[in-house]
Amino acid sequence: MTNLISVITAVHGPVAEHLPDAYKSLLDQQLPDGWDWEWVIQEDGETDAVRPYLPDDHRVSFGQGRHGRAGVARTLALPRARGQYVKVLDADDMLTPGALARDLAALTDHPGICWATSRVLDLLPDGSTVGFDQDPPEGPVERGAVLDHWSTHSYRAQVHPATLFVRRNVLLALGGWMALPASEDTGLLMALNAVSRGWFTAETGLLYRKWPGQSTSQAAHTHEGEWAARMAVVEARARALAALPGWRIDA
16 A cells, blocks of 8 residues: 655646646655655635646645635645645645655654654746745754744744745644644644644755745735734644643654
8 A cells, every 4th residue: 555645735826827837846755666746735715726737647636715814824725635644735836856865765764753844945936946044953842942033033944944844743733734824834733732742854845936926925814913813823722732731742
């Protein structure tokens, strides 16, 4: 029986045109013998805009649901995810060659690791890339380290939630992604780090597309009142989880 990695992608109409690039990046992945990926795509909404961009591949499943933003779409995709591990891939981003294999090795080769992240390069409209100059060293990310750094560095984490690779059972135990209009992936990352150890891979694992239509470039994403509320509830949840007796998760 083939072991599966479930790659979950939330998508809405304006972003669907980027799905072929994401799919090509999946086709470029090489996994160890006995492993394969499945691509679980969930539309945030119920339109006809996404289907024309779906590949004809038996490893791809597609679902639709009421509009609720990316976190809701990803959580609605979880019942179709059959893999032991879940990988996040935003519809407008691309994995680098070898990313899935490196993520898998981080968890299978290191006991006690529940999740993994990797280096990111921003992909600019002109095709050039820009990296983050404060990546941590490759290796284990200790419990609480991301949360503490994030809360003391203007709510900017040293690892990127868009690269998250996580044990499916741990993801389910934490309830999936937070019910927020944005920063739902940051909320999940902080919750994971509050209760478990992770891993950072220094080799680039994701090309993070920067373009005018992306949700994080919209004015609403940085609306002062909403942004403050999002950060507050993300931190409060993570701190509460860290303080709960018996909530340390070891793989």
